Amino acid sequence: MGNHGSGMDGTSHQNHIKRIAKMTIYIDPLGRPSAQATVSLFGDNYGKDGHYSLTSVSNTPEMVWTHAGNSHDVSVIVDELTEQGWDCDMYFPHHGRPPSIRCTHLETAAALEACKVTLVGDGEHGYIRYGSCPKSGYSINHATGEPEKGVSVYEAVFFGNGYQVSCPHYSTGTFESVRAQGRPVYRIWGDVVGHGSDGEPVLKVQKTKKIS
Numbered sequence: 001m002g003n004h005g006s007g008m009d010g011t012s013h014q015n016h017i018k019r020i021a022k023m024t025i026y027i028d029p030l031g032r033p034s035a036q037a038t039v040s041l042f043g044d045n046y047g048k049d050g051h052y053s054l055t056s057v058s059n060t061p062e063m064v065w066t067h068a069g070n071s072h073d074v075s076v077i078v079d080e081l082t083e084q085g086w087d088c089d090m091y092f093p094h095h096g097r098p099p100s101i102r103c104t105h106l107e108t109a110a111a112l113e114a115c116k117v118t119l120v121g122d123g124e125h126g127y128i129r130y131g132s133c134p135k136s137g138y139s140i141n142h143a144t145g146e147p148e149k150g151v152s153v154y155e156a157v158f159f160g161n162g163y164q165v166s167c168p169h170y171s172t173g174t175f176e177s178v179r180a181q182g183r184p185v186y187r188i189w190g191d192v193v194g195h196g197s198d199g200e201p202v203l204k205v206q207k208t209k210k211i212s
Helices: 010-020 075-083 106-114 169-180
Strands: 002-008 036-042 050-055 064-067 086-091 100-105 124-130 154-159 162-167 185-195 201-210
Touching (some): 064 075, 075 086, 100 106, 124 201
Antiparallel strands (some): 002 162, 036 050, 036 100, 050 064, 086 100, 124 154, 154 162, 185 201
16 A cells, blocks of 8 residues: 555645646646656757757647757757746766756746645544545446445545545556546545455445545
8 A cells, every 4th residue: 555645624725726826837647736857859860950859747838949960058948948947957868969958847846845735643544535425325346337335435544634545556547537636525434345446445434524
């Protein structure tokens, strides 16, 4: 099992959102802030012209620079990126070849830091769900199309100022996808009656409480 997400109370979360609303924040396909990018050389054949391009897993704008010959001078690229809020670190991926540039977008990195939560207290084990429980009391197993024995949830540890979610490592992709959809979050009480296709606990629900 691994820790795959933390949360804070609703008021604190909204305050964080307001602070970063006016910033330029780049996000990955799951909606998470992603501050890293790389500028690499493409189309170059040992001295012939090519081009530098900014690549990342986020929604950064397309940025391309021409490259002439075997020049190692990337100062124009660094200056332009710095002006646009990037921290740049030049490195040489191959001996004798033109450099690449590691880039960190400072506002996005600051947003990631601002959203970190320091959880206090010993914590209490429990269960969490993204989205309300189905009225039938049974989740659908998406691998088989059949009803589960109860409602699918994730294990979590609850603290006075937030929570830490745990899920099986092989369920991380599903978890991140569900969390990125922005569903309301519920704390769930009940008895474990089985496990879903991703290894998550399935509960016979006794009580629910919306927490964000």
